[in-house]
Amino acid sequence: MFKLTEWAHVSSYDAGLNSGSSASHIVVFDRRKKRLVEEIIDGKIVLSMRAIYQSKVGLGIMDKGAKELLQSISEKQGRKMNSVESAKDIPPFLKFFKDQINMAEVKYPLDHFKTFNEFFIRELKPGARPIACVGRDDVAVCAADCRLMAFRTAEESLRFWIKGKKFSIRGLLGNIPCSDTFIDGTLVIFRLAPQDYHRFHFPVSGKIEQIVDIPGCLYTVNPIAVNSKYCNVFTENKRAVCIISTEDFGKVAFVAIGATMVGSITFTKKKGDYVQKGDEFGYFSFGGSTVICVFEKDSIALDEDLLAYSARSIETLVSVGMQLGVSVKKRAELSLPDVDRCILIS
Numbered sequence: 115m116f117k118l119t120e121w122a123h124v125s126s127y128d129a130g131l132n133s134g135s136s137a138s139h140i141v142v143f144d145r146r147k148k149r150l151v152e153e154i155i156d157g158k159i160v161l162s163m164r165a166i167y168q169s170k171v172g173l174g175i176m177d178k179g180a181k182e183l184l185q186s187i188s189e190k191q192g193r194k195m196n197s198v199e200s201a202k203d204i205p206p207f208l209k210f211f212k213d214q215i216n217m218a219e220v221k222y223p224l225d226h227f228k229t230f231n232e233f234f235i236r237e238l239k240p241g242a243r244p245i246a247c248v249g250r251d252d253v254a255v256c257a258a259d260c261r262l263m264a265f266r267t268a269e270e271s272l273r274f275w276i277k278g279k280k281f282s283i284r285g286l287l288g289n290i291p292c293s294d295t296f297i298d299g300t301l302v303i304f305r306l307a308p309q310d311y312h313r314f315h316f317p318v319s320g321k322i323e324q325i326v327d328i329p330g331c332l333y334t335v336n337p338i339a340v341n342s343k344y345c346n347v348f349t350e351n352k353r354a355v356c357i358i359s360t361e362d363f364g365k366v367a368f369v370a371i372g373a374t375m376v377g378s379i380t381f382t383k384k385k386g387d388y389v390q391k392g393d394e395f396g397y398f399s400f401g402g403s404t405v406i407c408v409f410e411k412d413s414i415a416l417d418e419d420l421l422a423y424s425a426r427s428i429e430t431l432v433s434v435g436m437q438l439g440v441s442v443k444k445r446a447e448l449s450l451p452d453v454d455r456c457i458l459i460s
Contacts, residue, residue, distance in 0.1 A: 142261050145430050196231050261304075263305075290357075354368060368407065371405070382397070
């Protein structure tokens with residue numbers, strides 16, 4: 115059961131860590147604890163992912179039917195995790211991730227969950243994820259419990275993280291009519307691992323203008339695939355694109371991306387709804403997946419610590435509601451002098 119590409123544990127080591135897609139583990143910076151930790155991945159799984167995602171031969175195999183196989187496996191595993199029999203897998207899952215899942219903050223007790231998937235999409239108690247700067251819509255927040263990468267432009271993301279040759283904002287958004295609005299925009303990637311809380315939330319306040327489903331593959335969203343020049347995870351995977359209209363940031367694109375073992379993306383809000391930052395937007399069923407938010411060019415000043423670690427190709431471990439950045443528009447307005455209070459000096 116535990117042989118998933120992203121299942122990992124966090125070590126207490128703070129030094130001597132390797133990073134990058136060539137390592138057998140992933141180094142992340144824990145924003146709350148302010149230290150580096152490592153995500154360990156089974157060596158056999160790493161070798162398998164490299165063979166598939168980081169070679170021409172592997173991707174050739176994908177083109178010859180393996181994509182359909184991934185889809186079939188995901189559907190089969192999804193049915194299994196929705197069965198009553200799957201509930202027996204919850205205790206070993208908790209044991210495996212004993213230091214990473216806090217049951218004290220889960221809304222319902224363990225015996226409430228009748229299937230593994232019910233537990234996987236668990237809700238948290240009110241207040242378990244405080245929202246930064248409540249009442250200030252000019253402050254954006256993190257959309258998920260995840261490992262985050264943040265870039266001022268898509269070009270930066272290609273330089274430091276995304277190596278797929280065909281990645282583009284238009285490709286990510288599926289060429290929807292307003293995709294040109296986000297050209298040269300700011301990009302934030304939220305990667306969820308299976309042990310994470312799998313409900314995602316709004317990073318900004320505003321109105322949902324549209325939600326568009328885009329069919330596609332179910333590649334892993336593990337950095338080994340994202341960092342591969344032979345794979346185009348974010349533009350080829352199944353995804354849903356949501357456009358949120360805001361006063362402080364202009365339009366914001368929210369992209370929920372499916373992955374290996376995650377065929378199901380469920381939204382709990384709909385087109386036309388007005389939402390507040392921190393509100394729940396939906397959830398991913400069994401597996402691990404990714405949300406990408408794209409802001410219009412020069413609309414947000416991302417927090418410097420997030421940018422600094424991303425520039426070093428290191429993900430930052432964050433929680434829902436942590437501060438993400440501040441509206442450039444609002445910051446500019448605040449910096450202007452109040453003419454009515456000015457005193458003319460002759």
